[in-house]
Amino acid sequence: MKKNILVSLAASVAFMSMSATNVMAYDKNPPFKLDKLKPYVTTDEEGKMISGYEPKNDYNVFVNYELGMHCVGFSMDYCCVIPPYNSIQAQAIRGGKEGKLPKLLSPDDGVKLYYFVRDNSYSEGNKMRYFNVPKDVDGDGHFDSPNDSVANYVWSHLFIYKDLEGTKPKGATDKDRLRVGRDLPIKIDCGPTNQPMSGGYLEYAGKHGGNIVFSDTLVPAVKDVKLVLTSSYLWDALGLPLTAFNDSRRRGTIRTVDETDFQPFQYSTVELHNRDGRAVHDEMGKTVSYFGTNPVDIPNCYVCHSRNGKAAQMARDEGLMLSDEEYNYWKSYPDESEYMARLAEGSINILSLHDAHHGTEFLKDFNKNASSNRLGKVGLVNCTDCHGDNVSGNLQEPRATATGYKAVHAKPLSEALHGFHLGMVPMPDGAGRSQACQACHPTHFQNPNMNDDSNPFRVTDRYGEGKFAKDDIRTSGGGCYVRRDAHSNPNAKPPFFLNSYGKWQLENVSMKDEHGKPVKQMRGLYCTNCHTKIAQGMQNYDNITHDSTQAGKSLRNKSLKEIINALAAGDSKRFAALADPKSTGDNEVMLFYLDHKSATLVKNVGKKGTLDLKPWNHPKGGEVPYAAASGGNDWWLSAAEPHCADCHLAPFVESETGGKYFPIDLPNKYSLFRYSKAHGNIACQSCHESTHGLYSTRYDGKERSVDVTTHQQALQYSPDGKYTGPVTCATCHTVNKKGVPLQLKDTKYADDYWAAVTLAHFMREGDQKLSVEELVKKYPYNKSTKVVKDGWK
16 A cells, blocks of 8 residues: 555656656656557568557547537527537548558448438437428518428528539529529438438548538628538538437427437447448458447527526516417427427527517517417528528628518627627626536536436526536536536646647646636636637737648747737736636626627738739738628638647647638638548547547546547547547557557657657648658657657646
């Protein structure tokens, strides 16, 4: 016992010393064991014995999604903020057994990928009201045309001319556009490209990406903007109308849904098939099949907007009583759950307040006695008809295909929602951080028994009152981020590969409690530590010429003092207020949205009112901000979102694609994580999982964890059955005793796991074709070890 205590104490002292000085030698061993892998022994050309371990699996299929958590309603009778949309994305790799190189698979290899969602094969009916909800799609003033449904209506601003490869035939005009939903109707239980919930084959996006559609902008002369919805070298099923309800649990009508029905982390399964449609088997005769996590949940609007919630009370004080009548109407049905009655009440409450405060007439045709279509000829209210947003590709506002009411030019959806609510209900916790992020965004646990008021980690009570006003919101739980993601996982261990700003966040936020006092167990980051003006400022400052080396102009590789000087005029207190914004005082959380300055999208060098558009960093011309072109400004699906590069050292950063996915990204700027690739064209998300659910996800046990699926998913690739961090080299490569691919034998990298990991992150498209000698020369060992030493925290 004494010996164990002394060893533990010595390890703690060593770690504290390393954290304080950050110059101590790091451990070159991998954070996992290899003894469960099959040993491999061979000899080289000189007869020298080479030993190692073969990959765990003959084939690997990495399954993920492009959104952190799709926050969407499932009853679309009244209004829609964002339509149902969950994609299954995958990459398949043949393992490098017997020391061979792994191979990223494509249709050229005679394979295809079959998908389905476990125990979730349909949506419309007792899980969702969407495809059968009427809405005037063709604008004829009636709901009797064949495709008049909400599912067709919400996508009708997107169009193609010929195919989903972005082809526009010569001489094509606006009359030749084929609008999604209107000219290309969507089948029940299918996504916008008609891939079904019930299962099918994933589509493959090659070198240039796939599922390319067009959208128009706020600039009349700039039309037919291509939006590449699927990143290159991915297979996917686009935008499935997934719900959080499993087939086996859903009983009765949709009126019976309650919170214990929610299973927000769905198991999306992908199988490897040959070109003839027969399953591929591994050496043990098992079908090559893997699962990933598809998160989907509903926003918690109803807690404030129904019964004794603040917004419901405010409406009554203003004499708005329709929402109470709506609740009473639905409670007259014997099978109506309290949850569903409140959901309907909340929707009418929102529309009532919007009409009263903004002069809209969404409820002008409301019929309190109608058994369906209670909004009458107005139909469903689609928020993005007036509020542009980039997630659904609606850059033009008012939306040209809006019907049922007069659509107007309004604030971007993200600014309108966040700015208003953070002003009305700032909900500070004990540190001043807003509880509203966690309270409003989905907060259901995978364990149904945790989805009621008895759960001590639940952020609000049943009427929207925050429960952590004197405590730390980071110790709450439920939902897409807190108590789930690697950044909020107290068990995450170094190296974190942090730059100077990342180290500031670690020391001043992650390792301190709500009172600003140091803690032994990491608290982690909150939503507002990534979505900041600092992150946007660093992205705007960038003019990088190479992403993984960070060559060019950037603040990300500068000292903290230089960053403070550039982004906060040298004022360290101002810097802290921006980097860790609070909803108290000046309410910097709210001002993040209301004071937002749009990034430059392009430069216009045209004379006398003409358009001649050049890249944003062109030396001359007038700046054209995102806000001038997109109704969504630069929120969400744009370059202004947070980046790994904000806190992490290069090469642990996204790809700089040179505007490959413009206008979603920009030349000489970091692309979004969901579009980024590293060595061998492997998507960053394949190894790290997707935004807001990154490996290693927090695991509090099967019953208490928010999300057990992502933890289980990581174990599919784990070399020892315990490690659940990012996918390791040993998953695809034959490795030596240090977990380093055998291809690196006879190099200094061979004896250093973390340096080899750094090398893999330095590599970009094309680097996998270099010889080992060329690769090591391009990315020398001493450069990689410096990164590890500098960023070990």
